[in-house]
Amino acid sequence: MAISPRKLRNDVYSYSYQNQSNTPLVISVLASLIQRSLVRNERIGRFMSRRSRYTRIFDSHETPDMTIQSYLERIFKYTKAGPSVYVVAYVYIDRFCRSQPEFRINGRNVHRLLITTIMVASKYVEDMNYRNSYFARVGGITTKEMNSLELGFLFLMNFKMHVNLSVFESYCCHLEREVSIGGGYHIEKTLRCAEEIKSRQTDQDRFTRITL
Template sequence: MTTSTSTSLAISPRKLRSDLYSYAYGQEDSNTPLVVNVLASLIERSMARNQRIAKNCSSLYLSRDLRTRIFDCHETPDMTIQSYLERIFRYTKAGPSVYVVAYVYIDRFCQTNPAFRINIRNVHRLLITTIMVASKYVEDMNYRNSYFARVGGLTTDDLNNLELEFLFLMGFKLHVNVSVFESYCCHLEREVSIGGGYHIERTLRCAEEIKSKRNEERRYNMQIARVML
């Protein structure tokens, strides 16, 4: 797996705040949030670490747990993590908080299933599944599974099965509160700054807070519209 060159760039905390607080939902020309680069870097480093642990033993690329082998691809996808995440954002416009929550889910999944290791064979399926589930948790409106499947390069049946198995393997523990969200932001800051040169302030807000703010803005706009009529 080729590591993205973006990992050598320093993220401006001011720019990151702008992405998180001023992200414009629905705009076709929205730039890729910087948290996408952060997640790509962290996942790539995790894969490299797991590859070293495997010690070139190809059998360890497959999960020892039969239930999690559903995430294994028969053929290795020819797309870097950075490119794959950028593709998902480009076609779904999932907000920055979705990727933080997706990372929470990935970590919970790995903790709940200790025999599972993120590698080149399962990472793409895991990412599209967790991002889709996180989008359903965070966003007010979502695309259908069939659309996410096309974006991720899967069939609808495959993604439906991945989502179902993921939920059961997670024990349906999808709630992410403020303290958990902030703790993972700190973890992203600490881990990625070590290997990627990133400097991330704790400005990523809880998905629930972002969702609440959008609802308040919509109610306010509706009130203004009624006044102007």
């Protein structure tokens, strides 16, 4: 499977739902980055004793069994959020982790962090959006939880949600480097796993419910 930085940038700037049937490459790149961060954090997690009670709102009661790739593809499928939304969500995740040094992405919080940042990014980027209740259904949580996650995230970020063009471009470049240098093998592996999962699914068109 050939992947290239150029394809990622083409997806971000010119992806068309009418002309494309494949998932944008940015989703697989983001899934690969987040997965590696998760694995690294869980290796060192036992040495961490301090955690803010404010960031615990992202913790699920149990670790969801849905992969990051599958979860991102589900969000993309049902919300039709454009590829640029996922770049902005990546900016938010990076800012959040930097501003909350005690927070570490792990198996219990990654899904709720993703649905929250993607919803907030969609509101920032897109002209039209679904309601919080719809994002909640897609993400596998209640509307009350979705509202609480959004509000908590905004306050923890001090409502600093603006992403200018130069910042957006710098994160696009980082994602491109991930394709060309750092994570090509991991991304191809992620894509192959995603294709295997798709081949086992028999009811793609029906809205399936999940619970986190």
